[in-house]
């Protein structure tokens with residue numbers, strides 16, 4: 001069976017088609033500027049050059065219509081007809097407390113997702129648009145929702161409750177949810193396979209360090225704690241997000257600068273993090289280059305970043321009473337040997353020791369810790385799309 005995986009953003013969407021017989025990738029692509037002038041679809045059949053289609057796409061249905069045409073295109077397609085696409089897996093950002101695993105999408109599920117919109121106003125609406133568009137364009141193809149929050153639903157109350165009046169949890173579901181769950185789950189499974197053990201027998205700390213970043217404490221295969229909260233703003237320092245700050249800063253700056261809550265939301269989500277401290281960029285490559293050229297603020301940004309990751313690693317070792325493996329994944333985790341080295345430096349007393357030669361590597365599943373490191377440090381490229389396709393295939397063939 002061929003499975004189409006769709007990840008819809010507000011003005012863009014990413015897709016992949018995988019052949020589930022051997023889990024191979026058949027094609028992937030990206031639609032940008034949906035509903036904006038200059039819409040473009042970039043499609044890549046594996047083994048061929050990229051193919052660009054520049055046509056107006058007024059909404060997500062239009063965009064998905066062009067994706068489906070590309071999939072059956074005689075030159076660039078991967079199927080003779082749409083009948084070969086057996087199922088669609090949708091990435092959904094927020095599943096609230098309702099979804100602790102992936103589910104077949106029904107009208108009831110769509111309703112439950114609409115109820116979660118308040119928790120993820122930027123992310124869930126485009127996810128829902130993608131689901132709706134597929135439903136209209138391929139009404140008989142089964143669809144599955146795979147939630148970023150699902151893996152973290154095993155967190156105990158001590159990890160997910162905020163110390164706020166309990167009524168806010170009861171009335172508005174204000175609690176910690178966590179995100180990047182599909183990635184944390186994927187690398188947990190791969191880490192266990194690399195170590196030749198079952199996830200149930202391991203304590204793992206997974207560090208997903210991309211533009212958005214989060215850490216998870218995975219105890220016996222289940223998420224015990226994670227750094228993101230009600231929204232993806234909490235926790236680590238990120239490209240443009242501040243992560244943990246003293247919440248009293250919010251009214252303090254708002255008052256000093258005459259800013260509204262909406263302004264402050266923008267400051268914390270778009271103008272902070274590594275960009276905010278360095279003033280250089282939200283892209284770590286630019287910030288690392290600037291730091292190497294002697295830019296003190298860029299250096300400070302990277303130091304604060306590494307310090308916060310280290311802080312969480314220490315906390316999670318304490319919460320789990322030990323750790324067997326630490327995993328680095330996503331853009332920065334997979335590619336930056338200097339950031340991995342900076343995070344792991346000074347953790348020798350906790351049994352964590354990198355091997356500089358092994359750590360001199362990018363984007364490859366491998367062990368980067370020293371032979372005598374008590375804790376294994378692993379580099380595992382994440383593959384959220386494969387995880388979504390596997391869940392989708394399993395659910396529709398069950």
Ligand code: ADP
Nearest residue numbers: 210211212239282283284285330331332335336
């Ligand atoms: P997203 O959250 O958008 O999926 P990614 O996982 O693709 O993000 O990660 C993007 C981040 O990874 C960017 O900030 C980028 O600077 C960083 N990154 C990618 N390659 C490298 C590299 N070679 N060195 C340092 N950082 C890198």
